[in-house]
Amino acid sequence: MNPAHESNADSTELLSLAERWLEGVISADEKQRLEQLLLSDRRRRDQFVQHVQLSAGLHWMFSAANQVANVIDPEPEGESRPAAIIAQRRLGLSNDENFIRGYQRCAAREPHLQAWLQIYPRIRAATCLARGGAAGDEQILGRIVEAFLVDYAPGLTTNELWRLASRSVLEVLGSVPSQLLPQQVLRALCSATFAAAEPAGQLDTIAVCELLDEHVPHKFSPDALRLLYLRYLHGLAPAKVALHLRRPASSVRLQLAALRLDLVQRCLNKDADDQQASDADQLAWRSWNSLLDGEPLSREATSEVHEWIASSPDNATRAILAAIIHDYLGRQLLAVRLLHELGVRNDQSYVQAVEQSLRDIELLATPLGPPAPSARTVSSGPVKLAAALGLAAGLLLSVGLGLWGGKSPTPPGQPATNPPSVAQNDPPAPKPRPSEPPLPPVVAVVSESLGLAPRDSDRIGIGTLLRQGDAIAFDHGIAQISTTTGSTLVLEGPIQATAESSSLIALGRGKLTGLNASRGESLVIQTPHSRVTDLGTEFGVRVTDNQVVSVSVYEGEVELANQGAEDEQASPLAVQLTAGWEAQLDRNAALAPRAVPLTHQREFVRVDEVQLRKEARAGVDAALAAVDFYELLRVDDLIAYQGFDVDSQGTSYTIGFRDPPIRRSGRLSFGPNVGDIAPLRGRSGSLEASDGVSFFLDLDTSERSFLAKANLVDDDGLVGQRPGELWLAWRTQIVGAEGADFDWAGLSLMFGNDRTTDEPLFVGVPAGMNAFGLHVLPSLVDDPMRQAPLDQDPQLDGVQAVVPDNRAHLWVMRLRMDGDQADAAVWCDVPPDLIADTSPQLLKPTEGLRFDRLRLEARPTGGVGAWLFDDITLAASLQGIADVLHRADSRSNDPQASVTGP
Amino acid sequence: MTSSHDNSPPSSLFVQLFAKHQCALNAFISTLAPTRTDVDDIMQETSLALWKKWDQFDVSRDFFRWACGIAHIEVLRHRRKSATDRLWLNDELIQLLSVEMLENTELFDLRRDALEGCVQKLSDVDRAAVELRYQSGMTVDTMAKKLGKTPRTVHRTMSRIRRLLHTCITATLRELSGQSA
Structure with missing residues (x-):
């Protein structure tokens, strides 16, 4: 199992057990497990102590009643809002310009910021419903946010803020021609969705996204996994999914409705079958799902849905929640995520579903034409599909499908001799193309790029696939790449590097930071005369024009070793560096490099700074100041x-x-x-x-x-x-x-x-x-x-x-x-x-x-x-x-x- | 305490040191004892023991370490007579956690300092939930009844808030260390 995933899973389990221990409801078996986890690892004990002491701190803090008044005092205008900043990251909307516009305007007041975190996902969900995923959603969203911001004022009460959101949605969506959501349903939905400022109850979007984060995709059944990927990654309508799976369309629609209901109920903390649904409820739910899938409602269905939403606040909650989940799945079901989460489960059926989903990617990508090294930027498809294609192709070609089945990887370029079994109703595998030479395996995909020159961004844009042997060179800016083994690298221009494999990057000149999150596999940076080997760590490597190599270690441990070409018999000079230390190696060094303490932590652009830079581009003050400071340090x-x-x-x-x-x-x-x-x-x-x-x-x-x-x-x-x-x-x-x-x-x-x-x-x-x-x-x-x-x-x-x-x-x-x-x-x-x-x-x-x-x-x-x-x-x-x-x-x-x- | 000891440290110093460290001492005990009632009892017993032994305290020593040593003994003593035995962590763990907490007192102090700032950043609704739970001392079940929610929902809400606070504290410390890099 991937150590990062294992660690996350353990961490989740540990915190859950600690919670139960704190609440005094832990069972004997659970306590034994808690003790076992704590005894096994110092880091877990530290985590446990931090968690328990947080609770103790809260008890202590609130035991004095007079402190409460201070706690609830409003903060001065313009003060930083770490709670809101942290929470917004859970929504996964930091790339959404419309979200950021509202976030910036509300930034002066914490209650407004918190409300915006709740309001914006609802606006997205309503737009999604009204438009059925048609092109131009972003413009409609932009118009709604614009309408909201025109009347926004920092002095509004929270209730007025919610009413303003409702008005803005009604005003814009009500004027959009050929929208799917009938006016009466739209009004009922807005009335129920934006009426209450109480966000923490059943419809706290932060909690919803957290829960979805926990469940998607690794807690789906293999069958559901594949269906959802076809629906959301490929954007296939249910009828096309049915065609692809050779199943009746009605069965696909039913399954989608059931899956969404399952997620809705989980978000509401209810079992899927804990409420006896009437026939009318079931009909309305199906109609609502049709709407989510972009299918217009008949007059009768419109009437049923309207009645269903208006009849109960719970139904209205379910309706908007389903739309929020639908929007979330559309944004988050990426192949990259699928692969990153792969380590969480290793049961055979799940692995087969992943394999089949990857085959789907290959199959469904056929109309785009076979990917070629010279045309790495897939500009005609959505970014996530490009990333998916890359990783899927990379995995299929480089390691073969036997990787998760315990078989030896197939050498690159050779067809797998034992293709994995697939479900009986799956379509036939694509025919091989014997006339085409096998492409080198994909080893990584560009996951972010910032500030590249236009000529470079054409070659190294987001979603660009990097195949074995591909050169990566650009003059300025930053590119972040994710390898198929789970590592992340941030490359700073000017740089000359080559992706030798998913765990080996040759760095001829320039700076890069590596964050190794692979399953115990070393990430190696090969420079012209040295080799930097790490395991589960974060580090930076720089090669200057005169080939001096500098290495800084931020977490874990790396080895820096020279490989003098002039005397290959000589034993390599090596130094082990732990976190907080750095070293330099000269090409002609006769002695092992000397480790010295890091002067500061930001010599290299690290993975977390890429996100900060994106926020800075959007004008977030705290991010701007931090990025400016990091640049100054350099x-x-x-x-x-x-x-x-x-x-x-x-x-x-x-x-x-x-x-x-x-x-x-x-x-x-x-x-x-x-x-x-x-x-x-x-x-x-x-x-x-x-x-x-x-x-x-x-x-x-x-x-x-x-x-x-x-x-x-x-x-x-x-x-x-x-x-x-x-x-x-x-x-x-x-x-x-x-x-x-x-x-x-x-x-x-x-x-x-x-x-x-x-x-x-x-x-x-x-x-x-x-x-x-x-x-x-x-x-x-x-x-x-x-x-x-x-x-x-x-x-x-x-x-x-x-x-x-x-x-x-x-x-x-x-x-x-x-x-x-x-x-x-x-x-x-x-x-x-x-x-x-x-x-x-x-x-x-x-x-x-x-x-x-x-x-x-x-x-x-x-x-x-x-x-x-x-x-x-x-x-x-x-x-x-x-x-x-x-x-x-x-x-x-x-x-x-x-x-x-x- | 016997005040006959000529060289015994002044009582005012005890009050001063105890006031300074009582929050950290409470956190130390809370980590080892399973319920609030246990923690409160042990805190009280520890305070009494510290006062009784005050005349033996060497003022050149670290008061907090000394107090934690006594608290540790009180934890073990309390455990033997506790009615919540099934919830207690085993001796080996109590020992390990005690030692390791003392190795990291500075970090835990920083985290406690950051907690206050992070609580102030919570939304009104989350703060209200925290107040109900910690100020009013409500159990999850009582909170659930008061709020008209299921206990599971309240559990999840509290877990989410604690996670948020934990993330906020960690981010605050990271920011502090990054800014003074």
Whole structure:
């Protein structure tokens, strides 16, 4: 069994048993099983403890009645909503633009968001019913959502929101010509479906989707599995399914109705036969199913259905639930899912049903023509069918149908000698095409692609099949592929790779992340001179142009081994890497690579980030900020960044500083972003310094810090004495009072908190100066000119001082350090890309420079006014500074730039 | 407790430390005992035992570890006289869980902190269900009667909410660790 599935199944069982134990209703056998599971594995015990402690935490939290008021207080507008974000993922609608439009508008209020999660699936279901799956559903949905959003206001009560949804559906669907849903039925349905704001009862769509997730497809009988795949994956009407199965159409319709009823009853927590249905109910249910299958109702049937829905809220619930399930099956019954879930069941009949479903895919795909390597993008068919074709063909051709029957896999290209048995009423297998050479087996399918160039997306679009030996090359963007063994790989452009097999990718150049979820099979990344082998883990591999290989491990363990071509007899140099470690291997390395701790977790685009990027493209603020931050982490030579995220009080989206990220001697206050565009979107603000309060940003100088990696940290954990170059950039702006004066205001480099002894360098408006300038610690430098002003134009005679004003300013400082000697060069308001060709506005030698923290401070002369500090950036090169600051500029030209790909 | 011990730590410190750790101690006991009644009884017995032994406590030691050690003894003592014997986990597991919980106290503290934030993110309806269950102390059956649902539906609702909270807590911690990466 696939370890992931086994783990999921165990996890589900464990949690179920833990629930029963908590409720005190566990049987002796169940308790024994619980103990057995817990004793067998530490991870299970951790899971159990977390689960039980969650319950204990709730007991504790709610045992004090006065806490309840706090819990139910509404949250401030615009606050992040993790509960709703998590819940919406269960619906599987994150690719649905209409859903996202409504989600974004409702985002300011948690009750509205939660209501939207309930409302939108109902809107989809009603549209599905009215249109019978005809083309143009998305436009109709778009019109309904538009109508909803036109009248939407954050001040609406939840009940008003539901009524608005009902009105919008009636208005749009009522005006659609040739729709299947008779007006009277539509009105009755809307009245019942959108009348109540109470979503948690029988029709909680989140719970419905969770239950369907649990059941579909692996809890179906083999017969039902095949029928549903024909109906939903292939979109065949019941009459065509009947033709394909050589069964009477009425029997297919009946079976579909029974299957839907079964799911409806499960969602309602009822047994399929726990309610005695009258003949009228049964007739109405069949008619309702006809409607779901796109068949218009007769006048009599319309009347029966209307009466059935109007007669009981339970019937109305069943009706809309059936439509929600119908819509869900249409969206979720993908071949990829079928294959991913394969490990859950291994009984022979189920395996045969899977095999037959795969044969169906081959058979029914025949009109599209045989897939050929040169025409991998199946643009004429739906995406899911393309993916299905790929995986089906891949499995049939590469491993043969005996895989699940315990037989040896058939070599690629050779027909299976013992085709599996099929049901008697199945159609004959397709005739072989002897004249065509066998295609290489399909080993993977492209499951996501973001930001590829048009020429690349034609070749590597979603659903593209990758056959053994296929090259994967593109210049920019991201492609995610799913292999037939269950692994997922994220490839970042520019990249050159080859799909050698479902478990072996050759990486010539570029970056990829692998998430191995196969059944214990290693996923191998072969680079030109090394081999990365993993088992059940997540890791990233990078091959640079000069063939240096870097490997970062996020979960599990991998082995990085060189395979030196020059001396094949030599034993390979190898290192085992566990989670949280990385290593590099040079082509000519004579020693085994040294493992070092990961500096951060986002060097590579990981599988979860692909989803985040999709959400970012849809404009979800939290996703935008996260993706921007991950991109920022990938800037070469970046050492530290603090953009002053307002929501988290500067504790999130920062790197390179120790905890707490902002130490201070007084009140912490945030202002607006300084400058037009921030490197991180959505949340960025600035630090407001006034009243002489000191704000310290302590640099991370630990072994795994960027500073240590840049070799700038001495044995005392200080920067300044080791030879090297360090660049700093930051933005400032004076606010709060026109023409405010400051005793001093600016940024200091310090090695302690005492300004009289521990502050070797200060940049800003030094004490006693009414201009931008620099100040060095007097005790360290025997220099009468320990203060110096910036000179706007060093080419002119005299000093062209820069007088403080209320505009935003960008500061860049270069520190060149060499033992006890150092110099500081400062530029103000010079774009980073011009700095290399621009003389510094101030160049000051210093002695004894050493520091491990930055201090930000402003003391207004009359106690009025403040300095805003923003985008504090440290980098090992000017290019690093430019890259961070240019991220914002490039986005202003292309808003999608950072979410589509590097 | 005998107050004659000259070197015994001050009572005010006991109050301070106990107040600080009682939530975590309650969680520790809850993991080992099967019902709320058992947990409440053991918590009470443990509090009393801690107070009685307070004069033996070395203030340089970790109070929480010391308290958990005593709680563990009280759990085993309570188990012997418990009427809910069939529900108790076996000794080996109780021992294992106790040790492992102490290895991960920081993580569990973080999870408890995150729980509060996640509860605040629940929908009104889900929060109301949680309040009924945990604040009013209703059993599932009582909740089912009050809400006009089947006990199975209430079980599923509570399971779903707990899963949602669990996911939210994990996501919160992951976000925290990712953001300070």
